[in-house]
Amino acid sequence: MKKIFFSLACLTLLSSxxxxxxxxxxxxxxxxxxxxxxxxxxxxxxxxxNGIVEAAMGVNPKLKEFKVWSLNxxxxxxxxxxxxxxxxxxxxxxxxxxSGYAYELKxxxxxxxxxxxxxxxxxxxxxxxxxxxxxxxxxxxxENRALAARLVAAISAVxxxxxxxVQLDSSTGRNDYTCKATGKKAFYSLDEHVNTAKYRVLLExxxxxxxxxxxxxxxxxxKMGKAIKAELAKWLAEKNLN
Numbered sequence: 668m669k670k671i672f673f674s675l676a677c678l679t680l681l682s683s684x685x686x687x688x689x690x691x692x693x694x695x696x697x698x699x700x701x702x703x704x705x706x707x708x709x710x711x712x713x714x715x716x717n718g719i720v721e722a723a724m725g726v727n728p729k730l731k732e733f734k735v736w737s738l739n740x741x742x743x744x745x746x747x748x749x750x751x752x753x754x755x756x757x758x759x760x761x762x763x764x765x766s767g768y769a770y771e772l773k774x775x776x777x778x779x780x781x782x783x784x785x786x787x788x789x790x791x792x793x794x795x796x797x798x799x800x801x802x803x804x805x806x807x808x809x810e811n812r813a814l815a816a817r818l819v820a821a822i823s824a825v826x827x828x829x830x831x832x833v834q835l836d837s838s839t840g841r842n843d844y845t846c847k848a849t850g851k852k853a854f855y856s857l858d859e860h861v862n863t864a865k866y867r868v869l870l871e872x873x874x875x876x877x878x879x880x881x882x883x884x885x886x887x888x889x890k891m892g893k894a895i896k897a898e899l900a901k902w903l904a905e906k907n908l909n
Contacts, residue, residue, distance in 0.1 A: 693731040694781035694908035696899070697864065698724065699856060701787045702738045702767050705748040707875030713738050713747065715882045716786040719872065722892025728900050730909070735774040737767030746770070751787070751869075752842035757855035768855050776863045781908055783864035784818070784899070785856050788882060789871040795878045796829035797822050798871040802857040803837035804849040807865055814902055815868040821898035822891050826881075828873060836869070870895075 700716035717736065724732055737746040746767035749756030757768045765773075775783060789798065799815030801808060815833045823830040837851035846853040847860055857867045872891065873882045881887055903909040 694903060694906075695778050696730050696732040696782045696784065696903075697775040697778055697780040698732065698734045699771055699775065699783065699785040700734065700736055701785075702736055702747055702771070703749065703787075704738075706788065706790055707879065710875050710879055710883070712788045712875060715788055715888065716872070718885060718888035719786050719892045719895070722889045723896040723899075724892075726893050726896050728896075728909075730896075730900070730903070733775075733778050733780075735771040737770045740767065740770060743767050743770050750842055751785075751854045751856055752836075752839065752844045752852065754844050757844055758861075772856065772861050780864045782814075782866045782899070782903070783856075783862055783868070784895070785854075785867075785869040787869060787871050788873055788875050788878070790875045792874045793877055794829060794831070794874055795827065795881070796831045797826075797873065798831045799833040800836050800854060800857065800869040800871065801833060802846070802853060802859060802867060803835040803851050804846065805857075805859055805867070811866055811868055814866055814899075815870070817898050817902060818868060818870060818895055821894040822870075822872065825890050825894045826887065828878075828881075 698720045700720040701712045703712040706712040720734055737743055740746045742764055744761040744764045744766050745756045757766050797819050799819040801811040801815050812833050819830055836854040836857050840852055844853055844855050846858050854869055855861055857869055
């Protein structure tokens with residue numbers, strides 16, 4: 668009888684260990700669709716990018732994923748407009764209020780994500796294309812470049828968007844937000860001093876001028892969201908983060 672009790676105890680202990688081992692928390696993914704409603708004539712970048720993100724989050728495989736979005740949030744400045752590369756629209760505190768971008772990054776950091784993916788639309792390029800952006804001088808720059816390249820290629824493969832590769836956020840040279848570590852122009856959402864995620868990628872999907880009809884198509888948003896999700900899931904599995 669003692670042997671039976673001992674065996675049962677060992678089995679219970681082993682089962683408990685197995686459950687704990689197999690139930691390792693999944694890597695957390697945060698999606699940040701653009702909240703900009705002031706880009707392009709009769710065009711809502713926020714609506715388009717949110718459509719892509721919702722499509723990605725809505726398909727299998729299901730991940731431990733969250734969306735951060737400031738659109739129509741009260742008590743913020745620039746919650747529905749603004750540039751990711753302008754101090755006034757990002758890091759500045761105006762009338763005691765933080766920006767829409769700052770709100771989104773605070774919400775993201777609370778989740779302690781491993782991966783952060785921001786979705787935007789380009790403008791003024793006259794190119795029906797897709798670009799990936801990563802933070803210049805980042806500790807994980809090589810890994811972020813690889814992830815961004817795969818996501819860009821995945822979208823390009825299922826659409827007629829030209830693959831324009833991966834660029835550093837400093838390469839645009841626009842506006843006045845800079846990384847305090849490098850002193851170079853930067854995207855606020857990708858700055859390691861603002862965003863605590865290890866892997867950070869921003870995608871500029873299409874152009875709000877030449878790609879307007881394409882981007883506003885719900886079918887195309889679904890197609891792109893599904894492609895991003897599938898490639899991200901593969902990458903997470905390869906990194907043993909799933």
